[in-house]
Amino acid sequence: MSHPLSNRINSLPVSETLAMAAKARELKAQGKDIISLSLGEPDFNTPDFIKEAAIEAINQNYNSYTPVDGYVELKEAICVKFKRDNNVDYSPNQIVVSTGAKQSIANIAQVLLNSGDEVLLPAPYWVSYSAIATLCEAKYIEIPSSIESDFKITPEQLEAAITPKTKMIFFNSPNNPSGTVYSEKEYRALAKVLEKHPQIFILSDEIYEHINYGTKPFSFAAIENMYDRTITVNGLAKAFAMTGWRVGYIGAPEWIAKACTKMQGQITSGTNCIAQRAAITAVLADPSKVQFMVDEFKSRRDIVLDLLGKIEGFKLNVPEGAFYVFPDISAFFGKTIRNKEIKNANDFSMFLLEEANVATVTGDAFGAPNCIRLSYAASELQLREAIKRIKEVLS
């Protein structure tokens, strides 16, 4: 029997990431020793100095509703951070704090997109971008890239994808799932194209900015004539190992910030008060305080690249940020291994789960059907064991 659900929810595809997670759980419940490399969260504890700030907030009786757009002290701290890390000037009335960067992105989409608007998604892209655009009845247009271009799009591709209906581009560097980091020069080249199309807004998702191993990430809003139409999204989840605390934020033109506050005011109200107080300490902390996590991620990245690079059929680039590798595994398509036919990345990912007991995520979920994503937010021991198993089942 079909239930009377709305067209809105029916229009949403089921998340392939969640399907994989469900299958991994099922196998675990059967007693299988599954190594999960499908997670998008740091495997560190939240640093003590942030936990202490939260405990202090509880003891100081922070328990009431907060302003919808966040405590003013937090918004001021975020302005300091934007200037310090991104060389972008925002004032507190341009900041909105939300329940995770995911809510920030959903707010922006809700307040800017109308039915039929087009949203450009340089692929590969984070899974929720397409879903959020779809919920707003917008049409998302993928701009493909490949491992050969280091998963970057070119200004020519951007120009070709723009139509009179293009309203936004969702841009993400360092990128989930590819780990790609665009250079300042590459940002400026894309901005040159956008300059010619003043109707286009840029959602610049910079949530992985601190997790980078080379080129210091740049910000769209730092480009003078992009500032007025860029919404900079960031959050505490990745850099501070605070995924469950749920704090994200935007810096945006004031009229967009106001609209996001209005939207949030009718849906969730302000973000959790304790998490916000702790966030003040986190964003004001010098990024060097979390450098140990970045160093550890870099060392794991190098191990993973080295070990995967020894498996025939894995084509790799060198991700400069985030904590994922995104190999092109299309060399396996059309092969039958252990009596299992591998037609696509989905089959390959399932094969690794069932045969090697290693959970990964199919690139289909990110608009890159030749690839799979492996997260190296796992211990070195687990990473070595997982890749050993992968090698064994493929040999």
Ligand SMILES: Cc1ncc(COP(=O)(O)O)c(C=O)c1O
């Ligand atoms: C690119 C990207 N943006 C935003 C988010 C959402 O972050 P949050 O946990 O703050 O909602 C994620 C989380 O995986 C992400 O990978």
